Amino acid sequence: MLVLLPPSEGKASSGRGAPLKPESLSLPGLAEARRAVLDELVELCAADEEKARDVLGLSEGLRGEVAKNTELRTAGARPAGEIYTGVLYDALDLASLDAAAKRRAARSLLVFSGLWGAVGVRDRIPSYRCSMGVKLPGLGALGAYWRTPMASVMPEAAGDGLVLDLRSSAYAAAWKPKGEVAERTATVRVLHAQLVDGVEKRSVVSHFNKATKGRIVRSLLVTGAHPKNPAELVEALRDLGHAVEAEPPTKPGKPWALDVVVREIH
Numbered sequence: 001m002l003v004l005l006p007p008s009e010g011k012a013s014s015g016r017g018a019p020l021k022p023e024s025l026s027l028p029g030l031a032e033a034r035r036a037v038l039d040e041l042v043e044l045c046a047a048d049e050e051k052a053r054d055v056l057g058l059s060e061g062l063r064g065e066v067a068k069n070t071e072l073r074t075a076g077a078r079p080a081g082e083i084y085t086g087v088l089y090d091a092l093d094l095a096s097l098d099a100a101a102k103r104r105a106a107r108s109l110l111v112f113s114g115l116w117g118a119v120g121v122r123d124r125i126p127s128y129r130c131s132m133g134v135k136l137p138g139l140g141a142l143g144a145y146w147r148t149p150m151a152s153v154m155p156e157a158a159g160d161g162l163v164l165d166l167r168s169s170a171y172a173a174a175w176k177p178k179g180e181v182a183e184r185t186a187t188v189r190v191l192h193a194q195l196v197d198g199v200e201k202r203s204v205v206s207h208f209n210k211a212t213k214g215r216i217v218r219s220l221l222v223t224g225a226h227p228k229n230p231a232e233l234v235e236a237l238r239d240l241g242h243a244v245e246a247e248p249p250t251k252p253g254k255p256w257a258l259d260v261v262v263r264e265i266h
Contacts, residue, residue: 001226002157003164003217004118005111006171007131008086014126017076026110026120029153033146037115038072040138041130045069056134065129072126080111081121087207088166091214094121101221109217110157112171114142117149132170143173150175162186162227165255166213177255185255186230188213193263212262216242230256 022034045052045066052066068075081094094105110118114132119125135141154175163177163185177185190209193200219225219240227233234246237260247257 001108001162001164001220001228002159003109003220004167004171005088005109005217006166006168007111007113008084008089009131010085011083011127011129012078012085014076014083015078017078017124019074020072020077020124020126025116025123025125027118027153027157029156030117030149033149034116036139037117037130037136037142037145040136041069041115041128042072044136055136056129057131058129062129069128069130072128075126077124077126079121080119080123080125081105081109083125083127084111087210088214091211092218093214097218097221100224104221104224108221112167112174117146117174118154132174143170146174155181160184162229162233163255164188164217164233166217179253182253182255183249184229186233186258187255188216188258188260190260190262193261208262212260216240216260230258234258 022031022038025031025034044055049063049066052069053063056065056069058065081089094102097105106120106122109121111121112118112132113130114134115128115130116123116125130142132143132146133141136145139145154177158177158181161184163181165172165177165185165187176182189204190212192203192205192208216237220236223240225236225240227236230246230248234244237244237258243261245259245261247259249256
């Protein structure tokens with residue numbers, strides 16, 4: 001099983017570890033593309049703070065993120081699973097997993113990134129600011145930029161098993177499974193169900209959407225569930241207590257769409 005995650009906008013500090021070693025990152029086929037994005041991002045942030053802030057979409061209060069990006073090659077690096085924070089990662093809580101679940105996480109989780117393309121949770125990276133929605137002056141929109149290198153490496157990374165795609169739309173734009181890989185891919189939407197005047201209404205709640213996705217991944221890791229395809233994933237999630245409604249694809253070469261329905265927001 002391969003699980004595709006979005007990153008978090010907020011990130012932990014880099015700390016005092018050894019600096020980035022690009023050659024050590026997962027998916028070495030992305031090395032050249034990573035180098036190009038890193039070079040342009042560092043150059044942009046070092047040359048013109050105001051332009052960099054505008055390109056990166058940063059508020060005045062996040063001005064310090066520009067200076068942070070100028071030091072990406074020398075800043076301390078930490079495992080990506082420690083760098084990424086926020087609602088999904090709080091619910092996933094990688095640090096509290098037992099040794100076996102941590103090994104499963106290292107094998108199965110990939111975090112998509114505007115800067116790195118995608119990294120494993122054990123890959124050591126510095127804290128940075130560069131979302132997939134950024135349009136760099138030289139490379140253009142990163143979502144489009146990553147499509148070519150991703151198309152070369154992701155089918156191999158997916159292997160022959162289930163792909164659980166929990167990315168937001170901006171990060172899904174960088175790689176969309178095709179053909180038989182798509183047919184064993186499942187996307188997940190979290191819906192909050194509540195009664196309004198006796199009628200059940202459903203809505204997407206951003207915070208709880210992220211938290212529920214984090215809990216889903218954690219439960220799969222903790223139990224060691226190993227569904228081989230979307231149909232088995234549906235059964236595994238139901239066994240774990242999730243209310244899942246599945247929509248198999250109507251055409252060949254399309255992913256499954258899963259709705260996880262929740263009635264309590266926490």
